[in-house]
Amino acid sequence: MTDAQLIDRLAGTDVYMADVPLPDEIWSADFALQEIERRTGMQTEERGIQELGGSPTEPRTPRRRWLVPALAAGLAVVVAVVVAIAVLASGDEEVPDVGNTTVPETLPESAVLTPLEVGETLNRFTREGNWEAARELYDDVATFKPDSTTPVGRPMAELAFGDNFNYAFDWDGDGTYSIFDREAGYLMNAYVAGVTDRFSCTQTDATTVVCDIVSAGDPFQEGIAHSNTYTVVDGRIAELTYEWVDDSGFFTRDRKIEYQDWVRANRGELNVDDGLFPHLGSLLVTPETAEVHRELIAEWKAQR
Amino acid sequence: MGASPTTNMKFRHIYDEYFEAVTRYCLRRLPVADVNDATAEVFLVAWKKIDHVPSGPEALPWLYGVARNVVRNAARSTRRSGRLTGRLRGLAPPPPPDPSAVIVRRREDEELFSAMAQLSEDDQEVLRLRAYEGLTAPEIGAVLDISAEAAKKRVTRALTRLRKAAMPQPKVSPHPRAIPEGGER
Numbered sequence: 001m002t003d004a005q006l007i008d009r010l011a012g013t014d015v016y017m018a019d020v021p022l023p024d025e026i027w028s029a030d031f032a033l034q035e036i037e038r039r040t041g042m043q044t045e046e047r048g049i050q051e052l053g054g055s056p057t058e059p060r061t062p063r064r065r066w067l068v069p070a071l072a073a074g075l076a077v078v079v080a081v082v083v084a085i086a087v088l089a090s091g092d093e094e095v096p097d098v099g100n101t102t103v104p105e106t107l108p109e110s111a112v113l114t115p116l117e118v119g120e121t122l123n124r125f126t127r128e129g130n131w132e133a134a135r136e137l138y139d140d141v142a143t144f145k146p147d148s149t150t151p152v153g154r155p156m157a158e159l160a161f162g163d164n165f166n167y168a169f170d171w172d173g174d175g176t177y178s179i180f181d182r183e184a185g186y187l188m189n190a191y192v193a194g195v196t197d198r199f200s201c202t203q204t205d206a207t208t209v210v211c212d213i214v215s216a217g218d219p220f221q222e223g224i225a226h227s228n229t230y231t232v233v234d235g236r237i238a239e240l241t242y243e244w245v246d247d248s249g250f251f252t253r254d255r256k257i258e259y260q261d262w263v264r265a266n267r268g269e270l271n272v273d274d275g276l277f278p279h280l281g282s283l284l285v286t287p288e289t290a291e292v293h294r295e296l297i298a299e300w301k302a303q304r
Numbered sequence: 305m306g307a308s309p310t311t312n313m314k315f316r317h318i319y320d321e322y323f324e325a326v327t328r329y330c331l332r333r334l335p336v337a338d339v340n341d342a343t344a345e346v347f348l349v350a351w352k353k354i355d356h357v358p359s360g361p362e363a364l365p366w367l368y369g370v371a372r373n374v375v376r377n378a379a380r381s382t383r384r385s386g387r388l389t390g391r392l393r394g395l396a397p398p399p400p401p402d403p404s405a406v407i408v409r410r411r412e413d414e415e416l417f418s419a420m421a422q423l424s425e426d427d428q429e430v431l432r433l434r435a436y437e438g439l440t441a442p443e444i445g446a447v448l449d450i451s452a453e454a455a456k457k458r459v460t461r462a463l464t465r466l467r468k469a470a471m472p473q474p475k476v477s478p479h480p481r482a483i484p485e486g487g488e489r
Contacts, residue, residue: 010434016328026340027343
């Protein structure tokens, strides 16, 4: 058999040769294009690129590609923004607590997230475990100011970055451990714990939103009083101040040990000491382990 | 990266022309469930690097080169999550996708497919590019980022190994013994 004959025979084994219909699960070209456009924010029709908060021809940086779905998904509170702007414009110093209002289905294409919207969007991304989308909410040079004024805040301030090996993971893979990696770690820890609402946010002025960390549904964090204050510039987090309000429930390690013991007792086949729990009372949450922890924690919670 | 009408037109042309080919490339190498994301990722890269995408028919090998990396990443990710999920459920990791399950229709195809599976991943890939994607040696070279001559040699060597692997092996006694010069009496 010649080489050409062998290649022909091999070609004949191709189950996806050109005249074979594609499986039903495969997107059509049009649908796939919409999905690509959604992911990048690009528009490949004649209408051109509409950049969020930028000029129509301004290129989109890769990290902002999730911002459009974030907006479109609708955690924005247009009515609240209008009220806030109106109050500011009228010269009032106080901005009312805008609270939760109806989520609009769409936003103007030029909209930039308000501080409140940033907080609410972070809350939603936490619920969904979508740390990649959350990355778009942080400015590349965002700064972190841990609380150093309270007795419980001081040790936290000293620990600052890398404050807990649970969270010391380079989520965005840029080779550095930054404020975002720290935040992504907390976000994903709350997600795997099955949090239903991590934040309760209130916008306090035109650039600031205070998000009390309520951790509803999170067996490790619920009941611990602390808060994040985000300074938002141009729709992105420029600064985070972290405050411990009190030390009740500070030592969540006991709850993690309880969970770890449960896994060991009920899921002995798992390599619990390496892959999921690098240390006693410490959860290793990474993109690879997150779903495993989430399933296990849900089961553990149901049996507690 | 600019987003001029020319850029948009170039992207749309590439997309319309090669979407199906890239989808089939991914289908041949990944579980169906992963194909949509992989194909979208290939064209996301094409969009971001639109200025680097060759014009004309050379665009397809370029896209296959991107797809090759996307598929490798997806396969690695699938293997990792499969191992963890397998341990979680107390089950063995799911086996890698086995296209032969649907491809094999004839005994000779089955033998050929078994022979393919014995080859290295590199050999399998050049043969798939040649037989399934129907690429020439220069095009395979563009996908693999090697010269046309090197690609041609790789295809030839892979075919030789495939032919050898597909040939039935002669039965050999498990305990060979010396035969006296002049033959056994």
